[in-house]
Amino acid sequence: MSDSAHDETPMLGMDLPEAPAPAASSGPYRVLARKYRPQTFAELIGQDAMVKTLGNAIARDRLAHAFLMTGVRGVGKTSTARLIAKALNCIGPDGQGGPTIDPCGVCEPCRAITEGRHIDVIEMDAASNTGVDDVREIIEAVRYAAVSARYKIYIIDEVHMLSRNAFNALLKTLEEPPPHVKFLFATTEVNKVPVTVLSRCQRFDLRRITPDMLFAHFSAILQKEGVEAEAPAIWLIANAAEGSVRDGLSILDQAIAHADLDGGGKVSAEQVRAMLGLSDRSSIAGLMAAILEGNSGGAIDLARAQYALGIEPVAMVRGLMELTHAITLAKVSRHDDPALAVADRERITDWAQKLGFAPLNRLWQLLLKGHDEVLRANNPLEHLEMLLLRVIYAASLPDPGELAKLLESGGIPAMPVAAAAAATGSERAAADPAPAAGPTTGALTIAQIHRLLESTGHHQLARQVYDDLRILELEPGRLVYAPVSALDGDFARRLGEALFGQTGSRWQVREGTGEGRPSLAQMKAAQRADNEARIRELPVVKAALAAFPDARLVEGDNNQHRSNP
Known part of the structure; x- marks a missing residue:
């Protein structure tokens, strides 16, 4: 029943x-x-x-x-x-x-x-x-x-x-x-x-009741009840009701009682925020400003200050999400929150003009993922602080399109390669240009010998030089290499004949003893490892890997021949 x-x-x-019942009513x-x-x-x-x-x-x-x-x-x-x-x-x-x-x-x-x-x-x-x-x-x-x-x-x-x-x-x-x-x-x-x-x-x-309908309904009820209320306070209650008249009226009942006790009978926005456990708009705006400025220390200090005032970490994340949503809608002229003060509207408009859709979308995704983590966390404040750091270092990353433009325009500096060449004793091998095909009598580096062989159709010999040839001595007309099982007994003769045919000079090519310098393939691997280590130290890459632990670095040119030094 x-x-x-x-x-x-x-x-x-x-x-x-x-x-409204008279004050003396005993009902x-x-x-x-x-x-x-x-x-x-x-x-x-x-x-x-x-x-x-x-x-x-x-x-x-x-x-x-x-x-x-x-x-x-x-x-x-x-x-x-x-x-x-x-x-x-x-x-x-x-x-x-x-x-x-x-x-x-x-x-x-x-x-x-x-x-x-x-x-x-x-x-x-x-x-x-x-x-x-x-x-x-x-x-x-x-x-x-x-x-x-x-x-x-x-x-x-x-x-x-x-x-x-x-x-x-x-x-x-x-x-x-x-x-x-x-x-x-x-x-x-x-x-x-x-x-x-x-x-x-x-x-x-039956449809959800829109916030503006709830605002009008609650305003009429407050008038009948003889209770004064600030318009932003009513809007907060209308939004908190989430389309439910009953939920909104329950909140309004509580707000009136709260005002009677603490606010001189007037329902204020500040009291409603405190009652609902909502974070203060100005504090959330300050937190957003710290995030966008990359001020990690300031963001953590603001979060801790809010936490000390009784604001739950998950409420702060929701506040940041609401603000991100508002900024994004402002970019398409679809943001209209009557509860906002003029200063808040101007700040959102300013951010909307300065921020692009891509960083806003990344910011939203990071906050959305972090919301669930903070909600389920045993220590929400710690998770909030880690989320703020992740957002600060990852939200401003360029998207793939922007990154490609930076690479094309030279906006991202190339990784230095001199260290890798110095480590292998082959600065000239990393820097010397390849000679044109044809007779030459000048000194050659091992890299130039490889390119000469490759450009004149000695592909198998060029691959052996690139992958396995470890130089002990190299000077005009003389090449001594370390013993490697992959180089057969006929390698020295074939290489000498190829060099004679291309340079017009006799070359003494023979196997010696010792370890020799690394092959071109080994130097390339060392250079790649060094470059990757340097790339990983870049702040933008560190942030990306911290935000996406499963990500990996991939070489940009997959069409390059594997034996190209």
Whole structure:
């Protein structure tokens, strides 16, 4: 049964809006959510489409035998069911009226339904009556005509809680009920209602109530209650309600009590923020400024100061996410938050002009991932501090497109290679240009010998020189190399003949003893390792690897020949 059936003062009309009670009243206090429950369809905010459909159905006498109201909590599902019950059973002030979309509210059926005492309007909570036996009682009772009303109406709240057997037992009656019976279902989880039941009902999806509608509704209630409130405070409550009138009225009740105790009777934005545990806008803006400036120490100090004031780390992350969202919307001229002060609007506009979509998107993704981490953390403050550092060092990274442009324009300095060449004793090998093909009698480096062989079609010999040749001595007309198993006994002869053919000079090529200097391939590997180590030390790369631990460095030119020094 409805909780209204157990109201301690049923004759007062628990659902009728009332003027503020005088201070001397001895009656029990009724929370705003019950006191201002809509009593007519005109008072049902945000559901115009449904009201129009019902009005047309009643006017044309095309009433369904079962209605299903679905939507998030607090949007008026149960209230709508009661309004439909009144609309169908209203007889008007003169007792001669029929079904109407505007029930009079004064006839006996209207008053009895409002007070929860009408014998032919039965409310059942499916969360408490889930079994097939509970449904069987309904099936047995529908056979009997209404006692004093036009229709016998069954309101089943949270209908998705019924068991599968209970749903199955109800199907036949739901499909072909007696003409004097109407079923009104309400649920927050319509996906759990069997399709066989959905197909037998006329469904209404009640919409979330927009913040501006809630603002107007709460402002009107505050005026009726004789309570002063700052507009930003009302906007905060409207946004915190998340589309639910009931949730918003519960918060408003609490805010009024808070103001009575601490604020001289006026509801202020500062008090509402403190009550809801929301971070201060100016503090979040300061934290965002520190992030964008790369001020890691300042960001951590601000976070710790907020934490000391009682602001939860996850609330700070949410504040940063809201601000990032606001900046991004401002870039496309779609940001409109009436709760913002002029200074806050100007700051968001300024950031929107300076920041691109790519860094804002990265900032959002980092905060979104960090939100879940902070929410689940054993020590949220530590996780928040690590998140701030990660964001500071990763949010400003260039995206792949920007990075490519920087590389093309020379905006990123090339990695030095002299150290690798010096480590192998081959500065000239790393720097000397390749000679043109053709006879020459000058001194050659091993790199130039490799290129000469490669450019004149001695590809196999060039690969052996690049991969395996470890020089012991190299001077004009003489080359001595370290013994390597990969170089066969005929290698010296073939190399000498190739050099003679290209330089026009006789070359003495022979195998010596000792380790020799690293081959060109080994020098290249050492150079690559050195470059990678230097790249990893760059702040921008350090930040990227810290933010994305699974990332790896990849060479940019995959088409380059592997033997190119």
